[in-house]
Amino acid sequence: MKFVFDLDGTICFKGKPLSGGIINALEACRQSGHEVIFASARPIRDLLPVLPEKMREFPMVGGNGAFVACNGVTKEVAAFETEIVGALRQIITAFQLPYLVDSQWDYAYTGSEAHPIYQNLDPLKIAKKVALQDLHDIVKVVLFPGENRDAVLFELQQLAVTLYEHASENIIDISPNGIDKWNGLTKLGVIEGEYIAFGNDANDVSMFLKAKESVCVGNHQVGDWATLQVPSEEAAIIEMLSHLSDKYK
Incomplete structure (x- = not known):
């Protein structure tokens, strides 16, 4: 088994x-x-x-x-389609959201260093932290919606993506559609x-x-x-x- x-x-x-x-x-x-x-x-x-x-x-x-x-x-x-990446970037910009965005190996992070996610981020120092625009083949996005939770969720629900909300950490976890x-x-x-x-x-x-x-x-x-x-x-x-x-x- x-x-x-x-x-x-x-x-x-x-x-x-x-x-x-x-x-x-x-x-x-x-x-x-x-x-x-x-x-x-x-x-x-x-x-x-x-x-x-x-x-x-x-x-x-x-x-x-x-x-x-x-x-x-x-x-x-499995990576996001190009148009989905563009839409996610628009949401990030519109609400000025902190984020963790992962490519196949490297990542972009603008969240707080006090957040639990940061404590678990690349502890072996085997990847590079880069600017969002320098990431290719984006495979996972975590957003920190703060007080904009409902509005951000509404916008995300219009997209063909898979969503998981973790209320205890106040984060929204986003994967490619069907993943x-x-x-x-x-x-x-x-x-x-x-x-x-x-x-x-x-x-x-x-x-x-x-x-x-x-x-x-x-x-x-x-x-x-x-x-x-x-x-x-x-x-x-x-x-x-x-x-x-x-x-x-």
């Missing part, structure tokens, strides 16, 4: 690398004959630092499906009904809907689409992973 894990808030907390307990649980899962896959909102660049080196070549989906990597190589990247975690998993050969998914946020719904079992970590609305739920506590997560690993041997 394939086991698919979101990172932040699911098995990775406060932007810190995976704990020893979680790493051991994932290794035990693999030793039981299962495959471990990571599926994160982070681009591959920012996904790698929270993983131990031995897991950085595992199959992974980044950028909510915009990136697909395997064996340490990014095999596919989500399930879309990314299909590019890794994952088959509907033949995997277990762990997640904790709205961007996990697409992979929950296609999973044999889906586990919501913590008390989140995405639990409405999950078959199972556990507290956001390491011991509970590890116990559930061990249970499912044994159940689907």
Whole structure:
């Protein structure tokens, strides 16, 4: 069986690398004959630092499906169409919005250095921070709408894009149209009904809907689409992973 894990808030907390307990649980899962896959909102660049080196070549989906990597190589990247990029830039300019914009590797960032997103941004210093106009093949956009949330959301909803709003961080996460975690998993050969998914946020719904079992970590609305739920506590997560690993041997 394939086991698919979101990172932040699911098995990775406060932007810190995976704990020893979680790493051991994932290794035990693999030793039981299962495959471990990571599926994160982070681009591959920012996904790698929270993983131990031995897991950085595992199959992974980044950028909510915009990136697909395997064996340490990014095999596919989904970018916004040119006209969508132009429309997003117009919205940024009209509302004077801070942003994080990712290309295939480099990024443009104008948000606050105090925001949690900044703390997780390229911690290994393996990319370049550049001006927005110097980015090519844009694959993911995060906007900080501030008091303009409703107006910004209205404008974005007129575009052919995939939107996720994270109210607790007051950000809007934007991906190319039709790109989500399930879309990314299909590019890794994952088959509907033949995997277990762990997640904790709205961007996990697409992979929950296609999973044999889906586990919501913590008390989140995405639990409405999950078959199972556990507290956001390491011991509970590890116990559930061990249970499912044994159940689907």
